[in-house]
Amino acid sequence: MNFKKVSVYSILLIVATLFLPNLTLAGNTPAAGVTVDNMSETVAAKAISEFRQATTDIDKLAKLKIAGGNLVVARLNTLNKLVTVITAADVDASLKSNLITATQSQISQLTTVKSTISDETSLDNLKSDVKSIYNGHFVYALFIPEIHGQVAADRMSNVVDSLSGLEPKIESYLAELKSSGVDTAKGDASYADYKAELSSAKNSIQSANMKFQSIDLTQFAAAKQDLDSGITSLNSAKSALASAKIDLQTITALSK
Secondary structure (H helix, E strand, O other): OOOOHHHHHHHHHHHHHOOOOOOOOOOOOOOOOOOOOOOHHHHHHHHHHHHHHHOOOOHHHHEEEHHHHHHHHHHHHHHHHHHHHHHHHOHHHHHHHHHHHHHHHHHHHHHHHHHHHHHHOOOOHHHHHHHHHOOOOOOOHHHHHHHHHHHHHHHHHHHHHHHOOOOOHHHHHHHHHHHHHHHHHHHHHHHHHHHHHHHHHHHHHHHHHHHHHHHOOOOHHHHHHHHHHHHOOOOOOHHHHHHHHHHHHHHHHHHH
């Protein structure tokens, strides 16, 4: 067996873990590759300030419509960018379809909100409409990080599967070293840990997916807990893969 080729292939695969997305997602930070429409957000902030200073209901209505319209536009632009990012992502086809459908549903709902704001004549109703942009969708705080988390989980799962597929080659390699008189005690221990770390990563990814899939955007507190728990599980998986990398390096070093 030419283990030199296997070693190079193994290390290339494990190095892929270094390119996993950053999983430290802050509350209002969109996913990697998706930027906020700062111009619309700025226009909205200015209009909100002017709304608070307005002295008549007519002026308040006009300013709040500008604010609400731009708040929606900012989220629509961000969500449309998200669709592009998901479409280009190297993930399971079924997952990709589901994520695009979910994002398009958010776009449709917000488009309806935008239309409602534009046609609103009641100041009280308009206030409720604008509030719904924040507390009815949670685009930045929940939805986009959830999508990002599911994409990251899928990519990490693929890495785990690829690394697990190397186990027969590693076992053959260790067996050949033993038959040639090499002390493989350190390699055997590293291989045992390698398998344990991959199992741990797989379990953490499964836990993360369960949390992401249970997120209910209408229940912010519970949804935020599920999101944070899912991200924590993905970070645990990432740490396990990093440990597996060290184990693999220790095993391949036996050939030197």
